[in-house]
Amino acid sequence: MEVRDIFELRKQGRIEEAYEAIRPMYAVHKGKYTTLCMFWTANDILKKRLLEDKQEEAFMIFRALLRVAPNIDDKDGRVHATLLYDALRLSDEVVGFRILDFLEQYGVERLVEDDWKIPPQPCLAHRLLDHAFAEVRKEPTVDNALKAMPLLTEALRRNPDDRQGRMYQDMVKDIIAKAEKAVAETGVSKPSMSHNEFGRWGEEVAVAYLESKGYRILERDWHSGHRDIDIVARTTDSIVFVEVKTRRTRDFGEPYEAVNYQKRRNLRSAINHYIQYKHIDLPPRFDIVSIVAQDMSNPEIEHFEDISLM
Numbered sequence: 001m002e003v004r005d006i007f008e009l010r011k012q013g014r015i016e017e018a019y020e021a022i023r024p025m026y027a028v029h030k031g032k033y034t035t036l037c038m039f040w041t042a043n044d045i046l047k048k049r050l051l052e053d054k055q056e057e058a059f060m061i062f063r064a065l066l067r068v069a070p071n072i073d074d075k076d077g078r079v080h081a082t083l084l085y086d087a088l089r090l091s092d093e094v095v096g097f098r099i100l101d102f103l104e105q106y107g108v109e110r111l112v113e114d115d116w117k118i119p120p121q122p123c124l125a126h127r128l129l130d131h132a133f134a135e136v137r138k139e140p141t142v143d144n145a146l147k148a149m150p151l152l153t154e155a156l157r158r159n160p161d162d163r164q165g166r167m168y169q170d171m172v173k174d175i176i177a178k179a180e181k182a183v184a185e186t187g188v189s190k191p192s193m194s195h196n197e198f199g200r201w202g203e204e205v206a207v208a209y210l211e212s213k214g215y216r217i218l219e220r221d222w223h224s225g226h227r228d229i230d231i232v233a234r235t236t237d238s239i240v241f242v243e244v245k246t247r248r249t250r251d252f253g254e255p256y257e258a259v260n261y262q263k264r265r266n267l268r269s270a271i272n273h274y275i276q277y278k279h280i281d282l283p284p285r286f287d288i289v290s291i292v293a294q295d296m297s298n299p300e301i302e303h304f305e306d307i308s309l310m
Contacts, residue, residue: 015044150204202246227270
């Protein structure tokens with residue numbers, strides 16, 4: 001049997017047969033068409049398992065789809081859109097599936113322009129946002145609120161006057177205010193993110209900001225030994241290496257001031273390594289994105305372009 005025969009089985013509605021036929025084929029050969037066939041037949045089975053109320057198996061298949069999808073040349077965006085629709089359906093039907101966790105794993109920065117387009121009404125991105133805040137409302141913790149923030153930040157950037165978005169923003173503010181009040185009253189450590197989690201949140205905000213300015217994100221958290229580059233991005237004429245600095249307040253200075261001589265020297269070394277390793281021939285540039293998150297629902301962002309590393 002060949003891949004085209006399996007696609008023919010799908011057209012005939014014989015999806016169980018198609019699924020059982022592609023699995024051993026995909027196990028030994030992960031070529032372009034085999035991978036594509038594996039994705040679509042598995043997606044057929046996911047929908048069937050949901051109809052059969054086999055939630056655990058449907059969830060397992062969805063996790064497999066997330067592993068397969070990056071190996072597909074998804075020029076028309078169908079695979080990406082299918083994953084988002086699947087996630088929304090699992091959110092409605094599968095106990096234990098959370099859009100908040102999906103967004104954290106999948107990455108808000110992977111949403112494309114079509115996800116924000118209306119019709120359909122509401123658009124895919126806003127449906128994800130509504131599901132995410134339904135989970136925040138059900139379990140109003142600081143951690144959940146912050147997981148929803150990158151998507152909310154992008155939604156409000158696109159439409160600052162959106163009433164629903166402002167309502168969600170108020171919800172986040174209320175959750176954080178209550179947490180801060182509890183800290184003040186009890187003296188217990190703030191139930192918030194760890195330092196690393198806060199840094200990752202800042203990077204999510206920076207990625208959304210850069211993409212809004214037309215940058216294409218190539219890498220995140222790229223490592224060279226003990227040195228790392230937060231974001232590698234591409235403009236029309238440059239490759240841009242971005243250091244993200246996030247602070248809760250300005251009590252100890254501006255965030256960008258933390259990019260001192262030692263840090264610049266390490267960055268210079270990591271950037272040189274990246275350029276050589278990836279055989280980059282575009283002009284390089286170093287930027288800093290500085291974020292002050294005193295109000296995490298509306299962070300202050302400054303972008304410093306073409307900074308010297310000397």
